[in-house]
Amino acid sequence: MRAIDCIRKKRDGNKLNKEEIEFMVKGFAEGRIPDYQFSAFLMAIYFKGMDYEETFYMTKAMMGKILDLSDIEGKKVDKHSTGGVGDKVSLILAPLVASCGVYVPMVSGRALGHTGGTLDKLESIKGYRTDLTISEFKNVLKEVGCSIIGQTEEIAPADKKIYALRDVTATVESIPLIVSSIMSKKLSEGIDALVLDVKTGNGAFMRNYNKAKELAKAMVEVGERFGVKTTAFLTDMNQPLGCYIGNALEVWESVQVLSGENIEDLKKIVIELSAEMLSLAGWKIDDAYEELEKNLKNGKALNIWEKVVKFHGGDPKIVYKDDFLKTNIVHYIHSYEDGYLSYFDTFNIGIASCLLGAGREKKEDKIDHKVGIILHKKIGDKVTKNDKIFEIRANNEEKLKKAINILKKSFKIEKNKPLKPKLIYEKIKI
Amino acid sequence: MRAIDCIRKKRDGNKLNKEEIEFMVKGFAEGRIPDYQFSAFLMAIYFKGMDYEETFYMTKAMMGKILDLSDIEGKKVDKHSTGGVGDKVSLILAPLVASCGVYVPMVSGRALGHTGGTLDKLESIKGYRTDLTISEFKNVLKEVGCSIIGQTEEIAPADKKIYALRDVTATVESIPLIVSSIMSKKLSEGIDALVLDVKTGNGAFMRNYNKAKELAKAMVEVGERFGVKTTAFLTDMNQPLGCYIGNALEVWESVQVLSGENIEDLKKIVIELSAEMLSLAGWKIDDAYEELEKNLKNGKALNIWEKVVKFHGGDPKIVYKDDFLKTNIVHYIHSYEDGYLSYFDTFNIGIASCLLGAGREKKEDKIDHKVGIILHKKIGDKVTKNDKIFEIRANNEEKLKKAINILKKSFKIEKNKPLKPKLIYEKIKI
Numbered sequence: 018m019r020a021i022d023c024i025r026k027k028r029d030g031n032k033l034n035k036e037e038i039e040f041m042v043k044g045f046a047e048g049r050i051p052d053y054q055f056s057a058f059l060m061a062i063y064f065k066g067m068d069y070e071e072t073f074y075m076t077k078a079m080m081g082k083i084l085d086l087s088d089i090e091g092k093k094v095d096k097h098s099t100g101g102v103g104d105k106v107s108l109i110l111a112p113l114v115a116s117c118g119v120y121v122p123m124v125s126g127r128a129l130g131h132t133g134g135t136l137d138k139l140e141s142i143k144g145y146r147t148d149l150t151i152s153e154f155k156n157v158l159k160e161v162g163c164s165i166i167g168q169t170e171e172i173a174p175a176d177k178k179i180y181a182l183r184d185v186t187a188t189v190e191s192i193p194l195i196v197s198s199i200m201s202k203k204l205s206e207g208i209d210a211l212v213l214d215v216k217t218g219n220g221a222f223m224r225n226y227n228k229a230k231e232l233a234k235a236m237v238e239v240g241e242r243f244g245v246k247t248t249a250f251l252t253d254m255n256q257p258l259g260c261y262i263g264n265a266l267e268v269w270e271s272v273q274v275l276s277g278e279n280i281e282d283l284k285k286i287v288i289e290l291s292a293e294m295l296s297l298a299g300w301k302i303d304d305a306y307e308e309l310e311k312n313l314k315n316g317k318a319l320n321i322w323e324k325v326v327k328f329h330g331g332d333p334k335i336v337y338k339d340d341f342l343k344t345n346i347v348h349y350i351h352s353y354e355d356g357y358l359s360y361f362d363t364f365n366i367g368i369a370s371c372l373l374g375a376g377r378e379k380k381e382d383k384i385d386h387k388v389g390i391i392l393h394k395k396i397g398d399k400v401t402k403n404d405k406i407f408e409i410r411a412n413n414e415e416k417l418k419k420a421i422n423i424l425k426k427s428f429k430i431e432k433n434k435p436l437k438p439k440l441i442y443e444k445i446k447i
Numbered sequence: 448m449r450a451i452d453c454i455r456k457k458r459d460g461n462k463l464n465k466e467e468i469e470f471m472v473k474g475f476a477e478g479r480i481p482d483y484q485f486s487a488f489l490m491a492i493y494f495k496g497m498d499y500e501e502t503f504y505m506t507k508a509m510m511g512k513i514l515d516l517s518d519i520e521g522k523k524v525d526k527h528s529t530g531g532v533g534d535k536v537s538l539i540l541a542p543l544v545a546s547c548g549v550y551v552p553m554v555s556g557r558a559l560g561h562t563g564g565t566l567d568k569l570e571s572i573k574g575y576r577t578d579l580t581i582s583e584f585k586n587v588l589k590e591v592g593c594s595i596i597g598q599t600e601e602i603a604p605a606d607k608k609i610y611a612l613r614d615v616t617a618t619v620e621s622i623p624l625i626v627s628s629i630m631s632k633k634l635s636e637g638i639d640a641l642v643l644d645v646k647t648g649n650g651a652f653m654r655n656y657n658k659a660k661e662l663a664k665a666m667v668e669v670g671e672r673f674g675v676k677t678t679a680f681l682t683d684m685n686q687p688l689g690c691y692i693g694n695a696l697e698v699w700e701s702v703q704v705l706s707g708e709n710i711e712d713l714k715k716i717v718i719e720l721s722a723e724m725l726s727l728a729g730w731k732i733d734d735a736y737e738e739l740e741k742n743l744k745n746g747k748a749l750n751i752w753e754k755v756v757k758f759h760g761g762d763p764k765i766v767y768k769d770d771f772l773k774t775n776i777v778h779y780i781h782s783y784e785d786g787y788l789s790y791f792d793t794f795n796i797g798i799a800s801c802l803l804g805a806g807r808e809k810k811e812d813k814i815d816h817k818v819g820i821i822l823h824k825k826i827g828d829k830v831t832k833n834d835k836i837f838e839i840r841a842n843n844e845e846k847l848k849k850a851i852n853i854l855k856k857s858f859k860i861e862k863n864k865p866l867k868p869k870l871i872y873e874k875i876k877i
Contacts, residue, residue: 025617053486056484056490060490185450187491
């Protein structure tokens with residue numbers, strides 16, 4: 018077999034077989050196929066796509082060893098979100114689902130582009146280690162019911178190398194490549210089931226609804242072919258999730274929900290995704306809803322959260338201390354008229370948060386965990402002139418200025434009350 | 448400027464400007480842009496194409512120094528063929544045009560795929576050096592009127608590097624990339640005008656007529672933008688040109704034409720291309736035809752040919768010696784019925800010649816200059832059962848067997864007399 022023949026075959030729009038895909042992916046991962054051939058291959062995939070079967074083989078070829086969680090008795094289920102602004106669902110959902118006796122072995126990522134990253138959020142808790150070894154991870158999982166760590170060397174090693182190449186060759190935005198990257202990591206976790214939260218709207222990576230749906234379907238197809246029960250939800254990202262954007266800020270809001278607070282859209286999506294996870298683990302759906310609501314009220318979920326933090330080396334009480342959210346500057350952006358909040362430029366709100374220091378502009382940038390943005394209104398809310406819209410938490414005047422410039426153009430007020438945006442558009446199963 | 452932005456721009460089907468194209472090509476040629484980015488760029492060009500302006504800037508960016516032929520007074524005109532089977536036109540045309548007082552500074556190539564290469568053909572003359580230095584080349588040109596050499600380090604240095612990358616990334620078959628590769632070399636010769644022979648049909652690289660026409664048009668556009676008068680001919684490659692295929696065999700047939708022999712299609716195409724070259728150099732077309740015919744008859748063209756060979760280190764008399772064409776084996780393939788020769792699989796005839804040893808299967812293969820194929824019939828010829836169709840000249844029984852297997856399936860006999868194929872389809876100028 019020759020790399021050039023595989024490139025040409027894909028370039029000409031033909032379907033590759035299992036052997037050809039393995040030959041290319043493992044060949045590249047193990048250094049037999051040079052990067053200049055693999056990047057041409059990636060670009061051919063960008064243009065010609067891959068069907069579900071090819072995407073499945075691509076995913077499988079990218080996986081290393083699967084985590085062996087067989088000594089932990091019980092169902093293991095994970096969730097993955099394609100990323101959005103203010104999307105702190107994992108922080109709440111993992112302990113909540115664990116509180117119902119289903120294990121959540123979660124391998125998460127960092128801030129990317131305009132979105133935050135679960136690992137960065139967790140690290141706003143001093144001492145929280147996201148780099149547990151696999152045996153430490155399994156231990157936390159066994160003892161607590163869930164654990165959230167970063168990608169290790171063992172998990173989908175080819176993905177790291179391929180992602181680095183995609184990143185510099187303009188081949189990131191390809192559905193089969195996105196699917197195989199996500200699914201090779203998730204399916205390596207040794208899980209029984211997976212729930213996917215695919216975001217669509219002006220703050221999502223896949224803004225276009227049909228593209229997002231295509232992505233969701235492909236991930237479900239790959240998961241099911243692998244023998245992992247998989248459900249995808251298509252959910253709204255035309256406004257940030259919840260009201261807090263930033264690292265410590267999102268941890269704080271998560272703890273509110275875990276403490277029984279009803280933050281409307283955030284809690285709703287957490288419950289829906291969690292219920293689906295329990296359902297895939299064998300629960301009756303009505304029992305699932307009941308148990309989830311109960312465990313948010315009775316402190317069980319919060320208790321698991323605190324244990325997770327403790328087992329990872331952090332102090333859960335730090336969240337309640339005065340200085341957990343304290344920044345040098347607090348600045349408000351107000352409404353310039355009466356009406357209803359009708360529109361957010363969610364992407365730019367994410368960018369503003371990133372510019373404040375909550376994300377990274379360059380890979381080597383250090384994150385400022387305390388900065389961020391609080392929304393005082395959400396879409397559909399009545400607004401009176403001079404009402405606060407955004408609260409900016411900053412530590413640097415320069416950065417604040419940049420954020421203000423963006424944020425003051427990132428919302429619209431209309432006279433007529435707009436419809437509340439739908440939160441969950443569609444549930445995709447096969 | 449960043450390479451990834453240029454890749455993405457082309458990937459999304461947008462037009463690149465001069466600066467972006469120069470940034471990419473010179474960046475790659477000079478080692479600032481890594482091959483893995485350039486190969487993704489090439490694949491994006493493969494899919495999204497380039498317009499004439501982009502192709503022109505691509506061509507210019509690939510050129511090194513242009514040969515300075517200003518101390519040779521008179522017009523300098525070259526010809527390029529996209530390659531076919533039995534295409535020995537350069538060997539005849541260069542001395543013929545030179546015999547009319549127009550200089551032909553010709554930089555040629557080697558056998559590629561199923562086609563022969565001018566340099567390999569010339570090297571069947573013992574001692575002929577295709578690797579003259581630029582100053583030797585200029586000297587032969589001045590003294591004799593024409594010289595045929597191979598690509599040097601100085602001529603279009605980026606082309607070599609880009610071609611090597613295209614060759615292993617399945618990005619050879621792209622019109623703007625073919626155009627810039629050919630034209631960057633040809634326009635570096637310091638010529639006033641250029642005639643292009645673009646082959647189409649079952650023995651051409653561009654089998655499809657419309658694709659070949661697209662290629663021809665793009666080359667003319669690029670040449671004219673560069674200030675070099677350029678004409679392209681679309682010519683037939685549904686059968687080999689002339690009757691001899693191989694290296695020494697083609698030299699021998701060329702010398703026949705240069706000696707006044709009328710080998711129908713071969714002589715016709717030589718005259719048409721040569722007349723256009725003279726016309727672009729300022730000649731009246733009728734004078735051109737007259738002078739060309741005259742110089743084939745009166746020995747002037749042959750005399751220049753012999754001088755070229757001598758100046759390049761070869762002995763022109765070698766062609767007439769008994770062993771110039773001598774091989775160990777001569778084998779015939781005969782007609783199995785009466786009728787008319789109606790079809791050649793020209794590509795496979797080229798492959799058969801290559802397998803006999805006239806071309807290279809792998810880059811490191813050595814060429815056997817004497818082997819090849821002689822056609823005893825051409826399309827439209829009356830054939831009686833047991834008439835010779837192919838004469839195979841071989842030096843190895845194994846290779847002969849492979850060639851026989853291919854050749855016996857590479858022609859068709861029909862009861863009805865077919866139309867003679869057209870030799871020249873179209874002349875393209877702007």
